[in-house]
Amino acid sequence: MGTERGTAPLVVLSATAVPPWLDALPAAFATLWERAPWVPAEDRFAVELATTEIAANIVRHSPSPESVEVHAELDADAGRVRVTLRDSAPAADVDLDPGMPGPDAESGRGVALARSCVDRLEHVPGRGGGGNVWLLERTTGAARPVPDDRD
């Protein structure tokens, strides 16, 4: 069930890129973990946090969020969790490996935090030159090589 490449993702969520979309993510993840109960709690939390950060970025940086469509695919197999977010916003210009801001900063931690929670974080322009595709992937459970403590 969805554990082989090429099959449909376990959970799909389509919405408009306004804040209520962010509030719909927890339920989507709850469904994913019901369908992929083998994923350890620590990995669930890390992927959910990274996804929340990237999703919040899409909402925050879309010039008119109410006209931006977002499509999320959440998937897991025995060794990893993979999240793909597609949005119809203008192509984003984003540094996916920024340093962590100093402790006094009130903002700017989102992408750095997402980066520290997944093993793969990629952004590519959408097909046909419109929109963005965000790919997040975390190796999970016994497949994780060493505790990921990058900061």
Added chain:
Amino acid sequence: MRLDVEPLDGTGAIIAPVGRLTLTTAAQLREAVDDLVANGRARLVVDLGRLEFVDSSGLGALVAGLRSARAAGGDLRLANASPQVATVLRLTNLDRVLRVHEDAASALADG
């Protein structure tokens, strides 16, 4: 998210966020802290015991709260963080400025 606020003697308060502290709810915490500080309550403890989830926007609200409490001669301290919330504080290096105490009483007693 719900915020339970419990005033404490004349100058303090315990703030307990219940649920998810994220982009959509962080402003609520900022406003609550600003209100308390404006009313002379700048010795604040944020009890994280019933916080299910925090993201970078929520962390930003905590940093803002720490700043306004300190600017008013008080402080903002954290208590009762789950292992997950403690991990987020560590990954963002915020554990250096927002130390987590075991409970609200020890957070208030410290220093």
